[in-house]
Amino acid sequence: MAASKSRLGRGLGGLIAAASKTDTAVHPASASNPVAAPAVAPAPGFQEIATDLILPSPYQMRREIPAEQLKELADSIRAEGLLQPVVVRRHGEKFELIAGERRWRAFNLLKLKVIPARVVEASNASSAALGLIENLQREGLNPIEEAYGYASLIRDFDLTQETVADRVGKARATVANALRLLSLEGEIQGFISKNMLSVGHAKVLLGMEEPAQRMLLARRVIEEGWSVRMTEKLVQAKKTGTSTSTPATGRTLPPMEAAAVKNIEKKLTSHLGARVSLKHTPKKGHLIIEYHGNDDLQRILEKLGVEA
DSSP states (O other): OHHHHHHHHHHHHHHTHHHHTOOOOBOOOBTTBTTSOOOOOOOTTEEEEEGGGEEOOTTOOOOOOOHHHHHHHHHHHHHHOBSSOEEEEEETTEEEEEEOHHHHHHHHHTTOSEEEEEEOOOOHHHHHHHHHHHHHHTTOOOHHHHHHHHHHHHHHHOOOHHHHHHHHTOOHHHHHHHHHGGGSOHHHHHHHHTTSSOHHHHHHHTTOOOHHHHHHHHHHHHHHTOOHHHHHHHHHHHHHTSOOOOOOOOOOOOHHHHHHHHHHHHHHHHHHTSOEEEEEOSSOEEEEEOOOHHHHHHHHHHHHTOOO
16 A cells, blocks of 8 residues: 555656755735745745636546635635645646646635746646646545546546556556446436445446436435445345345434434424434434425525525
């Protein structure tokens, strides 16, 4: 495992080696940040580039960046400075990001006019691979985004799975298993992206050939809170025709926890004027609010402060 991590670090690390030689942060200074620490000169090999001259990478695999995460990063940059400059390549009269889109967006959020950057020469394939490597290193991609990243390298640059695995420092089996996720229906991919289903669940679902059955099972896994093992047993039973029974959840709430859940249900039911059901496990759960007709739904939404 350690060896894999070392390989992963070499690609991007080679580009930003100069930054790792110093613990000094580059602190943004602007009218919007009057209390920032004094700015220091960029390290050798780096330069300050106008934020509006930088274009996002067309090979960015991250589908979305939560607003709260971006705000947290912006607050950190305002307080502590930029610990690692972005990496870009020239694109005509402008620059194209290779690594550091969140940092660049945070600078835009702070309305800072320039950002420290390392300008490198990189082919399209190298740019895409390095961007993917950075996201993998920072654990910023969900499993579906990671799978689309590998697929893009294969499709857009005519690479093999072996070459992609070598580029990003992963085992070929890891790349192959990730790519299999893309054969699942879009809705199931959405469940995985939102951490409603694990990759383990996804692998079990891939064992079912009928898309309609996969969808039904995926929804039931979420609704019932089934473990991977429970899901696996049901799929195996369906394949062999030995049983079609639904596995039990295998977990009974302790008396105090069950009482707390019931108390929450009662309070929500009273507050919303609608029947509420709460299914809870330590890792996940779901809340069901019943309503009768459009008017009742609108009333509940107003209670929740949601504009329809």
